[in-house]
Amino acid sequence: MSVQLPPQFVQRMQDLLGDEFQSFMDSYEQSPRAGLRVNTLKISNEQFQKQSPFELRSIPWCPTGYYVDAAARPGKHPYYYAGLYYIQEPSAMSPVEALEVQPGDRVLDLCAAPGGKSTQIAAALQGQGLLVTNDLSAERTRALAKNMELYGVRNAVILNESPDVIATRFAGFFDKILVDAPCSGEGMFRKDDDAARQWLNHSVERCSIMQRDILQTVATMLAPGGRIVYSTCTFAPEENERSIAVFLDQHPEFSVTLPAYAEHFRPGRSEWASQVEQEIQQGATVLSAIPTEGYTPVSEKSIAQTAQTVRLWPHLLEGEGHYIAVLDHQAVRDRNYVPAEPPVIAHSHKERPQRHTASRPDQRIDKKAERRAERDARKGRTEGRDKSGRQHSVSRIPATEELSPLQLWQEFSAKELNGEWGTQGIITFGHNLYRSPIGESRLQGLKVIRPGWYLGSCKNGRFTPGHALAAALIPAEAKRRLNLSADSPEAISYLKGETLSVPAERIQCDEDVSSRGYVLVCIDGCSAGWGKWQQGDTLKNEYPAGWRWI
């Protein structure tokens, strides 16, 4: 066994598992399984199965998840860089399946970084509805933002906030909430040596207090009839069944539902929660890690309900240790339910997106520019139509007049993109433009990393499209496209940021444009990033520096 398990952990697992203990310990002799999940925002599950460069074996609890051989290095393939799949531990795919997200839902992923489950939720939403994805850690939120962009998510807001602050803006708002809780990480010891080393720091006691507080807060953000999925990657009953029983005692309006694919998992161990409870009352637990702060006894009735939660065991399935509880609010869900507006904040100093991955400066929402753009829009300048309703090019606006960011976007989208783009939901943060799936008033006072889909930036009267725009486009939405085969050296050259030599005939252009200009570079038909074609058969590489193949 290469991993050094903490002796206290081993002793407790022996006490809890009894006869099963040896088989549990034997699982540490096996390598963890590698998995990938197809990003159905970019490619259908069926198409990916046909063109996968790796041998795939289905993961029973996730229709888009597959076991792969880690030696095939799925993280070093052009498809990975084009966001066609997310590399994810197989058990970690189960909580989002339990959430049963439908297109159009309003979903919160509260503890989301680096974004494995958020990208899965976004795929289930299929661009309809809203995902608010958040993490308390500023550093980890950067990885979250990158993954959301890589996966081509258009309808997400990314926050870096504490749950109680989010709750002030989103009371009774969400249909579905995922709490992939910070935990002592025991289920990851086989995969992550560091989790084993850090175990004592992330003590079971500290984590269970944090989980209790988080669950209390999220309950206030759920719409009537909504669903909370609580998951951990630990075995400790204090953080699993007992955390849920504490919640149920305080929230009799919730009940526990068996999750989807429960037949592949094992039931929650309510008897362990009873045992912990007795030990707490007697002042002696196996771990001496008792959640004493604010301790209140838990009822047997609530503990009994946790038999409907599930555990994923590394010795009983091909994946790491996980725990899932599905908590359903018992009101009948009303599809026409409209959440109340949040309170108005007169002045907000926290409202700013962080530095953009592609080195965009921190900016506040540019109210002045927005008002100017709105005025222009009212005068018909940004609608792309003249008085008779005929489409016109915004570039007809006299050159002497400075174009607003919205006008520049209109000009760019009319010239370079197909389809109706309009200005609805567009928010400007200084030079940066985003299309937000949510009204700005909801975001007031919050630390916003991305208020929506990053479209690009406006400087010196010019709109420069962002990488996130390209990553989320379907090829037919761009007027110029260049397809590269994943097997070609050109694909790797592009991902390395190199300039490509491409004759004009290879650029697929719509009838109304020449080959010169922004080109959506695709890998086997899926968008990967921008290039800029110039005369002399040169494709200037716009793939962002921090994302490149190394």
Ligand SMILES: C[S@@+](CC[C@H](N)C(=O)[O-])C[C@H]1O[C@@H](n2cnc3c(N)ncnc32)[C@H](O)[C@@H]1O
């Ligand atoms: C288990 S990890 C999340 C993994 C993530 N859901 C995924 O699938 O990629 C738990 C996360 O919770 C975050 N966290 C810790 N305390 C938090 C809190 N009070 N509110 C929100 N997030 C928190 C941590 O920074 C960490 O990223």
